[in-house]
Structures are given as C-alpha cells and as structure tokens.
Amino acid sequence: MDERERLGDYRAKRDFDRTGEPSGDGVPAGGTKPRFVVQIHDASTLHFDFRLQVGDVLKSWSVPRGPSVRPKDKRLAVPTEDHPLDYEDFEGVIAKDEYGGGTVIVWDHGTYEPLGPDAGFEEGLRRGHVSFRLHGAKLRGTYALTRFRGEDDWLLVKAGGGTGHGPGTPNPRRARSVRTGRTLAQVAAGA
Ligand code: MN
Numbered sequence: 001m002d003e004r005e006r007l008g009d010y011r012a013k014r015d016f017d018r019t020g021e022p023s024g025d026g027v028p029a030g031g032t033k034p035r036f037v038v039q040i041h042d043a044s045t046l047h048f049d050f051r052l053q054v055g056d057v058l059k060s061w062s063v064p065r066g067p068s069v070r071p072k073d074k075r076l077a078v079p080t081e082d083h084p085l086d087y088e089d090f091e092g093v094i095a096k097d098e099y100g101g102g103t104v105i106v107w108d109h110g111t112y113e114p115l116g117p118d119a120g121f122e123e124g125l126r127r128g129h130v131s132f133r134l135h136g137a138k139l140r141g142t143y144a145l146t147r148f149r150g151e152d153d154w155l156l157v158k159a160g161g162g163t164g165h166g167p168g169t170p171n172p173r174r175a176r177s178v179r180t181g182r183t184l185a186q187v188a189a190g191a
Pocket of ligand 1: 043047049
C-alpha cells in the first residue's frame, strides 16, 4: 500500500484549500527513532489526540480524558484515521465548518521505543496489544494500548507500580503547547 492509499481516509475527510492541516505531501525531518505526539483538540468535544509513528504514518487514537501519568488510570482511546507524519507539528485553528473544526495545540511530543509484543509492533496493533516507552517532554515511561470490546475501543494505561499524585492529566484548557508555550485560548486568539 503506498502512502497515498494509506492516508486515503485522512485526505477524504479534508479540503486542503480550506484547512491549514498538512496534506501529507511534505517530507518530514528524518530520524532513526519513531516519534509520538499528543495534541489537545478543542473540537465539538474537547479531547486529546494520541499518535504513534508506525512506518510512514501516525497511528492515531482520540483520548477523551487524555493520557495519564498515573499507573492504574485506564483511559479510553478510540482509533481515528492514520495521519501524515508532519501532523506532529500541526498547531492552529481548523475552520469550524471543516472536519475536526476547532483549535489544536501540540501538548507533548518526542520519541518512543516499541517494547512489545515479540511478534512485532505492527502485528501487535493488529492483534490489539502493544507496549512502548515514551520519551517526551511531559510523558515518560512505559505505556500500553490494549483493545477491548471488539474493534473500536482501546485503553491507554501507564505501566508500573504506585498510584502517583495529582490528577494524572492536566486541565486541557490550562495546558500549554510544548512547541510554543501557548494555551488553546492563545492559539485561538492568534488565528
Ligand atoms: Mn482530534
């Protein structure tokens, strides 16, 4: 499957004359380690978008409550369409009447190490369970994504002992971009 086919769902949902989101035609900066990004997206429903580079796309999940730094917090993660690699840098305002209309900030990003399963990360995604170690500015440590209830719902959980402290996830309205230090409101006002 070539890249254009792989991003077919992504492109079909968007009019690139009307949204500032990347079309996926760009060539992102190369690197040997796979990347991850967590965006906060103030769309019709405020949510986090969790994306892991797998090959030449970002595998994506919508995480309503966001990833938690506390082990034992189970966070619902609903798969969404594959996104282009250069979506990692997307921060801005999508017009209200476009798909996913609303404001986006890059809350965290970095590299990750695939840890399992032994059958391989892509095979793990097909089977419904992967684990990985995040090296972000905010999120660090081992996480797992596990499918349950058939095809549509996954859980994103941090591994490890202890219960941690605090809410586990920042208030998304007060959280700041790891790229620009801006809040959602500041990005929206700058548009
Ligand atoms: Mn989203």
